[in-house]
Amino acid sequence: MTRCLLVPGRGNPLPQHWMRQWAREDPAVRWAAEPTGPPYVPDEAVAALHAAVTADDEPAVLVAHSAGCLTVAFWAARHTGPVAAALLVTPPQVEAFGAIPRTPLPFRSIVVGSRNDPYTTVEQFEDFARDWGAELHDAGAVGHLDSATGFGPWPDGERLLSALRLGQSSTP
Template structure:
């Protein structure tokens, strides 16, 4: 059995969100930490992710959505642990070396978002019409992180607001990371 740790974005995913469906339907999937919602305190989320990864010697596959992808990047730049791979779903674009001017500009995010190769296999899922990043920005993010790029087509931010529930293509991508 492979353990999958789901890393939520800034908010609390709705009941119909694909990440909630995966966690509730499959015992191999668990929240890396329960989705806390705002404020987005990156240091707290990185610490919680590190605790979840370190709780077991079995390598994990991380499944991150939106701002959760930033948490994975920060974790990988600061820690090591048993991580086999990561699926990074529609990360919001932040420029290389970006640091918010104040914590209020990004719900408490403090620090720089790393843009360096991840020490494990990863796939960035890109949308052709995401309001938080252009396709070219997804391509740059994937290149900087040493990730494969998966073009999901025009899927918005791949969340409940854009009509995604079970997201079977995502399930296939996760299986490809085992």
């Protein structure tokens, strides 16, 4: 089983957030950097991700939520390292952090989009997936897929992560 690095967004996930649950329940799931909460500073987030990715030669699967997805895109535009795949959950359309890289990621990736996310439209999720060369997984109307919208447990995300870690297809 491949190691997994969690890439937090700009907020500090609540204890019941699915990322926190995954980190508690699976010793192979670690934080690329422990979430600190706002403000989100892209260069600091990218540096922390780079340190985590290159700390081990074993390939990693990155799991990013919200602004953490932007961290992965910024990292991939500047660095290389042993990354096998990425699960990019509800990336926000936020230009305040600079132009978001729109080139294909050099590893397999899945963008998870929500039909009623307050930070990104369905069309913007489609654009992210196309530009990054990622599969698009429509999670339905699930808000921002965070604690505020009831995610806690996220079995569908666990299935997607498992498929990426095992190098399998994400579709049943």
